[in-house]
Amino acid sequence: MTEWCSTCSYNRVEPGRTKCAACRTREWREKNPEKQLEQYETDRLKRFGVDSYWYDEKLAEQHGVCAICGKPETAKRNGKVLRLSVDHDHKTGKPRSLLCAGCNRGIGLFGEDPQRLEAAARYLRQHQDSPTATVTSTR
Template sequence: MADELVFCAKCGETKPRDAFYNQLHTTQPRRPCKTCLSTYKRARYAKKDGDRVSHAQVLREKYNLTPAEYDRMLTNQQGLCAICGKAETARGRGGAPKRLAVDHDHRNGLVRQLLCHRCNLVTWAVEENPSLLDAVRAYLERHTPRGV
């Protein structure tokens, strides 16, 4: 494993495994690489107090998407989550519904579809540990009253 190579979608380079931080609760490397993550954090820290990162900036930096591409995805999904088929119910600080999350493969950074907050969390957890889905199903079956 010491000579494992990992691709960083941010800088487009393939680097040794030790150029990446570890993700919590998994052996998978955290992306982007340490260098890209450090550069990103320095730039965010350098912003003046009160400056907020725009939606367009997050789309561009994190997912390599333009706002128009996001809007096109949203229109194609009729404004609904690609998994549960419902509108976002999670609320932001101001009380308005959050935008649908951009779901992406954490290994290679490729964008998949837009998901509600709940489905995005479940997808992330199952992607990191596929057997978790079976464990959750078994748990719910154990705690469902008979005849319901």
């Protein structure tokens, strides 16, 4: 018999449990905010070789804004504004700067390829002042 989460009634639960992994994680984070921050810093150190000192220095150096767009982070998760992301070179793993979620995702979608990003910028400038084409239906 399939058992469903007693909190969300949506996700299936593991045998012997009453709540799904997502609900258990959310509850743990709510009850342990200091441990969540500690876990975040441990993960950041493992993934990027960056400690809280480096992050805080970089954040101050950038005046708390994204290194690309110059704006503060606005993306949210669970109603809370996210921290700026540690951008890193995917080939070397070396950290570069702090980026907002949008810019970080954007350079990732362009494969971190400067030529593609420059071509996209040229394309946008080329079409910036051009009148919008009207599409007429052939039906």
